[in-house]
Every structure is written in structure tokens, then in C-alpha cells.
Amino acid sequence: MKRSKGHSMSMEFCGQDSIDAMTVEIDGLIASAKSDKLWAERNLRGFQKLFKQFIDERFSSVDWSKVCSPPSDFIRNYSSITEMKPTANHKALLDKLVVFKLNGGLGTTMGCSGPKSVIPVRDDLTFLDLNVQQIEVLNSTYGCNVPLVLMNSFNTHTDTSKVLRKYAGSGVVIKTFNQHVYPRINKETLLPITSEWGGDDLDSWYPPGHGDVYASLYESGMLDEFIRDGKEYLFLSNIDNLGATVDIPILNYLMSEPTNPVEFLMEVTDKTRADIKGGTLIDYEGKLQLLEVAQVPPEHMDEFKSVTKFKIFNTNNIWIRLDSIKRAVEMRSGFRLDIICNPKTLDSGINVLQLETAVGAGIKLFDRTQGVNVPRSRFLPVKTTSDLLLIMSNLYSFGSGTLSMSEARMFPSTPLVKLGTSFKKVKDFLHRFPSIPDLLELDNLTVSGDVNFGRDVALRGTVIIIANHGDRIDIPSGSVLENKIVSGNLRILDH
Numbered sequence: 001m002k003r004s005k006g007h008s009m010s011m012e013f014c015g016q017d018s019i020d021a022m023t024v025e026i027d028g029l030i031a032s033a034k035s036d037k038l039w040a041e042r043n044l045r046g047f048q049k050l051f052k053q054f055i056d057e058r059f060s061s062v063d064w065s066k067v068c069s070p071p072s073d074f075i076r077n078y079s080s081i082t083e084m085k086p087t088a089n090h091k092a093l094l095d096k097l098v099v100f101k102l103n104g105g106l107g108t109t110m111g112c113s114g115p116k117s118v119i120p121v122r123d124d125l126t127f128l129d130l131n132v133q134q135i136e137v138l139n140s141t142y143g144c145n146v147p148l149v150l151m152n153s154f155n156t157h158t159d160t161s162k163v164l165r166k167y168a169g170s171g172v173v174i175k176t177f178n179q180h181v182y183p184r185i186n187k188e189t190l191l192p193i194t195s196e197w198g199g200d201d202l203d204s205w206y207p208p209g210h211g212d213v214y215a216s217l218y219e220s221g222m223l224d225e226f227i228r229d230g231k232e233y234l235f236l237s238n239i240d241n242l243g244a245t246v247d248i249p250i251l252n253y254l255m256s257e258p259t260n261p262v263e264f265l266m267e268v269t270d271k272t273r274a275d276i277k278g279g280t281l282i283d284y285e286g287k288l289q290l291l292e293v294a295q296v297p298p299e300h301m302d303e304f305k306s307v308t309k310f311k312i313f314n315t316n317n318i319w320i321r322l323d324s325i326k327r328a329v330e331m332r333s334g335f336r337l338d339i340i341c342n343p344k345t346l347d348s349g350i351n352v353l354q355l356e357t358a359v360g361a362g363i364k365l366f367d368r369t370q371g372v373n374v375p376r377s378r379f380l381p382v383k384t385t386s387d388l389l390l391i392m393s394n395l396y397s398f399g400s401g402t403l404s405m406s407e408a409r410m411f412p413s414t415p416l417v418k419l420g421t422s423f424k425k426v427k428d429f430l431h432r433f434p435s436i437p438d439l440l441e442l443d444n445l446t447v448s449g450d451v452n453f454g455r456d457v458a459l460r461g462t463v464i465i466i467a468n469h470g471d472r473i474d475i476p477s478g479s480v481l482e483n484k485i486v487s488g489n490l491r492i493l494d495h
Contacts, residue, residue, distance in 0.1 A: 003327035015055045018190050022051050025192050029183065033197040040197045046215065047182040050208070050355050052126045055340050062295050067285040069309055070145040075281065077267065082249045087256045090248060094144035098233040098322070101239040102132055102359075103148045103160060104153030104179055110385060111425025114133040115156035118163055119241045119426065121382060121391055122398055127239050128163060133401025134245055135172045146246070147173040147226075150239070151216060154181050179212045181205050187343060187351040203346050210238075211337045211357025227322050234325070236359065237317045242391060243380035244317045244402050248373065254319060261484075263324040264366040266290075267317035267374045268332040274416060276305035278313030281362060281371045288369045290314060290360040294340050312371070314360050315379040328365050337361045355371060375407060376414065385429040386417040406441055415439060420448035441482075454479065 022220070026048045028065075033040035087093070107116040125133070135148045142282055152160050157178050164174055164301040183192035186204055194204035213236070217223050226234075233254055235242030266288075268281055279292040296304045303309060328335055337357040344352050363369050380403060382388055390396075396403040405412065423429045432451065438458040445459055449467030454477030461483035465474040471489040475481070 002056070015058070018055050019052050021191060022048060025195075026361065028195060029192065029197045032195065035198075040378060042219065043180045044149070044197070046180055047208070047355075050182070050339065050357075051185075052093065053336055054341070054355050057339065061297060062284075062291070064297060064300050066285055067291065068285045069311070070281050070288060070371065074283060074288055075312065075373055078249075078336070078372055078374045081253045081372060084249065084253055084256060086252055088252075090142045091144045093145050093248065093251050093255055094138065094142055094246070096230065097146050097246065098145055098149060098226055098231050098234045099131075099135055099246060100149045100213075100236040101150070102210045102213070102235050102236070102316075103128075103150040103156055103176075103239050104210070105240070106155050107426075109383070110388075111427055113439055114159045115152075115163075117150075117160065118154070121388060122396075122403070125401075127242070127382070128160075130242060130401040131169055131239060132167050132172055132174070136170050136335065137400040137402075138246055139171055145173065147175060149222065150174070150176045151210070151213055152176055152178050154202075154205065155207065156219065175222060177216060177222060179180070179207050179210075179216045182208045182355070184344075184346075184352040187353050190353075193350060193352060203348070208354070209356030210359045213359050214325060214329050214335070214337075214362060218326065223322060223326055227326065233324055234320050234322055236320065237315075239257050240383065241315070241317065241379065241381045242316070243378040244478075245378075245402055247374075247378070250319065253372075257488045260368065261321060262319075262368050262370045263321045264363050264369045265319040266360060266363060266369075267315045267319075267378060268312040268371050269315055269374055269376050269379050271307045271311055271313045275313045280304075280310040282310075284364075287364055288371065289364045290338075290358065292338070292340060292358060292361075295338065312373060315374070316360060317374070317378060318359060320362075320366070324366055328362070331365075335365060337365075376412075384419070385423050385426060386419045386427070388429065389417055389419065389433070389436065390414060390439070392436045395439050395442075396438075406440065415442040415445060415483055416459050417442075417445045419445075419446070420451075422450060423447065449473070451475070457481070 003368060012064045026044045027194055029044050030037065030041050068205050092316050101304065103115065103117050104114045107114060110119065112119050118126045120126050122130070132148065135146055138144065148161065160176065167174060182205065183194060184204055185191060186193050194201055250265070254265060266281065271278065277293045282289055282291045293304065340356045340358060342354040342356050344354060346352060380391065382391055391403065395406055395409060397406050423432060434455050435455040437453060441460040442463070444462040446464045450463050450472040451467050453475045456478050457475055458480045460481065463481045463484055465473060465486045468487070473486060474491065
């Protein structure tokens with residue numbers, strides 16, 4: 001990292017003033033805690049440390065001249081891993097594993113209340129249902145005991161705890177813990193927008209990103225528990241990535257060199273036009289690092305988004321040795337993840353900053369690290385209803401909690417789908433799609449405006465449907481649209 005040219009001694013003093021002012025505020029917030037002061041202090045001192053790092057590094061930036069594409073030996077091809085001989089039977093491998101899902105997000109961006117993990121995505125099964133099914137099948141098939149761990153946020157903890165009761169007879173050990181709670185800070189004053197810990201003012205607080213998993217897992221006591229139980233690796237992914245299933249060839253590869261094990265493995269996949277903002281692995285001074293779009297200088301943004309220099313992106317499917325996490329966290333002063341400064345405007349109109357970290361940024365803190373270029377099928381995130389349309393369609397076959405591309409699909413690539421704002425909420429999406437169209441031969445779909453689909457519709461090739469403002473388009477039941485542009489006003493009325 002390098003200092004920007006605008007750095008000066010007077011700015012140093014301003015920075016120290018900000019740190020001192022924050023210390024006063026944090027002390028006041030801790031004093032305001034009416035119960036569980038230890039939990040309040042743990043959270044607020046953690047934030048104080050992150051804020052100091054933010055101030056100390058605010059003039060630092062990536063030295064672009066040192067950013068290089070990683071050499072081939074840094075990124076293994078998945079096929080080379082699948083060809084390896086097994087180091088042990090499947091049960092012995094899987095008994096060393098803990099599956100970890102990031103479960104801190106809400107479904108608000110898709111118009112749903114509560115945790116995103118309880119949104120139905122396929123055959124009335126939720127993200128959480130599918131993940132539990134996957135582990136249940138794994139354990140029953142191989143006679144192993146792979147636990148499922150959820151990292152919740154204060155936004156998802158209560159509702160998730162209620163839902164978990166229904167899995168009591170699943171045969172899966174499910175554990176949960178909460179990540180930290182940090183105060184949002186005013187963009188202008190750089191001070192917390194609240195003066196009281198706890199209460200109902202949830203807008204004043206935020207979960208600080210999935211990079212918080214290292215410290216939260218360590219503090220929960222589960223890390224030591226798993227190590228004592230003989231577990232060696234953690235497989236972590238977003239709970240809404242339906243392609244992130246336990247991969248035995250990758251686990252076999254990790255266990256193949258017990259004397260010099262890979263401590264941190266990140267699954268990457270080839271970048272497409274839809275992934276230009278995704279973080280990528282780079283070679284930075286001879287070490288693998290994660291480069292996020294927020295770290296890229298504006299003058300190099302086009303270069304970052306191209307697929308010429310940066311051909312892969314991070315799926316956030318990550319495998320880490322548990323004992324290596326313990327060692328890294330206990331370094332204390334040396335465990336510093338790159339900070340992502342996330343600006344937001346609250347409903348009240350206040351402009352705030354959230355200081356967040358990403359779990360993938362931890363790759364630079366481990367000794368032996370590796371990227372693996374995996375098939376696109378291991379990256380099936382559902383962030384929008386456009387993704388949901390694909391997952392619910394006949395493009396994918398479903399069984400045992402796992403989705404796979406239908407053999408009837410002639411091309412391995414996933415169609416590019418862009419649904420307009422009229423489809424943004426799940427409720428509206430389901431109303432406009434009374435049945436999911438046949439997408440087996442679809443390449444591209446763009447839908448905008450007041451558009452409604454009938455039943456048993458087939459979409460093939462490139463289909464563009466645009467209803468202008470004030471117009472409405474009803475696609476008749478049984479329609480087959482192949483390489484068509486539909487615009488204007490097409491309305492089917494009952495006779």
C-alpha cells in the first residue's frame with residue numbers, strides 16, 4: 001500500500017482528533033449498556049479498533065504498478081484436482097469438515113421480510129431447507145458427521161432460531177452464533193449516530209460484513225471446540241449460493257499434503273459480463289490477495305472490469321484450516337483485513353458510513369494459499385428475482401437439496417436475464433409469472449415495464465419485452481417467443 005500525495009502532517013492531527021473523539025463516544029456507549037456489558041464492550045472495542053485502522057489507512061491506496069494477474073501455479077484448474085487419487089475414504093475426509101454458511105442478510109432487496117435464508121426458492125423449499133438437505137444426504141450417504149454452522153446477524157438471529165426447530169429430527173447438528181454489532185457513523189462528523197447501546201433503534205447499528213467471521217467464530221468458543229473434536233477444515237459460503245455444495249475432490253486435495261497443508265483456498269470462476277464488479281485474486285508483491293472493486297482507483301476501473309487482465313472472480317466459496325484461523329486471530333495486531341467503506345443514506349436522510357470487511361481479504365494473512373478455478377455451476381447466487389427465475393425454471397434439475405444444469409440444455413452457459421423493477425419484489429414476480437416459462441433454449445431475456453406472462457410460455461434465443469410507460473403487455477398462455485422483440489401495448493382481455 002502507498003500513501004496518497006495529499007497526505008500532510010495537519011491531516012495526521014485531524015486523524016488523531018477523530019480517534020480521540022471516537023474513544024470518548026465508545027466509552028459513553030459502553031457505559032450506557034443496561035445489561036450484558038461484556039457483550040457491549042466486546043462489540044464496541046472491536047469497532048473502535050476497526051475505526052482506528054480506517055483513520056490510519058485513509059490515505060493509503062493500492063499501488064497499481066504492483067497489481068499483477070496471479071501466475072498459473074497460484075490458481076489450480078479444477079480438473080487437475082478431480083484427477084487426484086483419494087487420500088482416504090469419503091467418511092474419513094468428511095469427518096474432518098465443518099460446513100459454514102453466512103446467514104446475516106435480510107430479504108428486503110427482494111421485497112421480503114425476515115432472513116433471506118427463509119425465502120422459498122424451489123419446490124417451496126427455502127435456502128435453509130436446501131442447505132440442511134444437502135448435509136443430511138451427505139451424512140446419511142457416507143455415515144459421517146458434518147455439522148452445519150450459521151453465522152447470524154442481529155437482524156436474522158431471532159427468526160432463524162425459531163425456524164431451526166423444524167430440523168430437530170434431520171440428523172444434522174446445526175450450530176449458530178452471532179456476528180458483531182457495530183455503530184453506524186455520521187459521514188460528516190465520523191461519530192456514531194446513537195449515544196445508547198441497545199434499544200429499538202436498529203437503524204443506528206449494522207453487521208460489519210462477513211470478514212467479521214474470524215473474530216466472531218473465535219470469540220464464540222466454537223473454533224476451539226471443533227479443533228478439539230478433530231475437525232480440520234471449514235468450508236464457508238453465502239447461504240444464497242445454491243451451487244456451493246461440499247466438494248469431495250477439493251477436500252481430498254486439501255488433505256493430500258498433511259505436512260504442508262493449504263491453509264486457505266478460494267474458489268474462483270471465469271468472469272463474464274455479469275461479473276465485472278466481482279472481486280478478483282491478484283498477485284501483489286508475490287502474494288495472493290483479494291482485490292475488490294471498492295479498492296480500485298477510478299482511473300483503472302475499466303482495466304479492472306475487463307476480462308483481459310482479470311479473467312476470474314471470487315465466488316466466496318472458501319476453505320480454511322481451523323488451526324490456521326486460530327493462529328491468525330491470536331496474532332491480534334497483525335490480523336488486519338482491508339476495510340470496505342460503505343456509504344448509505346438512511347430513511348431519515350442522514351448520510352452514514354459502515355466500515356466492513358470481507359472474509360476473502362483474509363487470504364493474505366495465511367501462509368500457504370491457493371485459488372482453484374471451478375466450474376460456473378459452483379456459483380449459483382440468488383441476489384435478485386432475475387436469478388430466482390433461472391433457479392425456479394427447467395434449466396436446473398433438483399434432488400437432495402442440490403441443483404444441477406439440466407441435461408436437456410444444449411449449452412452449458414447460463415442465460416443472461418434482466419427483469420425490470422416491476423418484478424423486483426418476490427410477490428410481484430410470482431404474480432407476473434403464474435408459471436415459470438420454459439428457458440431451456442434461452443440465451444438472453446430483458447423485460448421492462450408492466451408485463452405479465454401466461455402459463456406454459458417458452459422463451460428461446462434472445463427475447464426482449466418492453467412495455468412503455470402507461471402500456472401493458474400480456475404474453476398469452478402457450479406462447480413460444482424465439483428471437484423476438486415485443487413492445488408497445490399487447491393486452492389479452494377476457495371475452
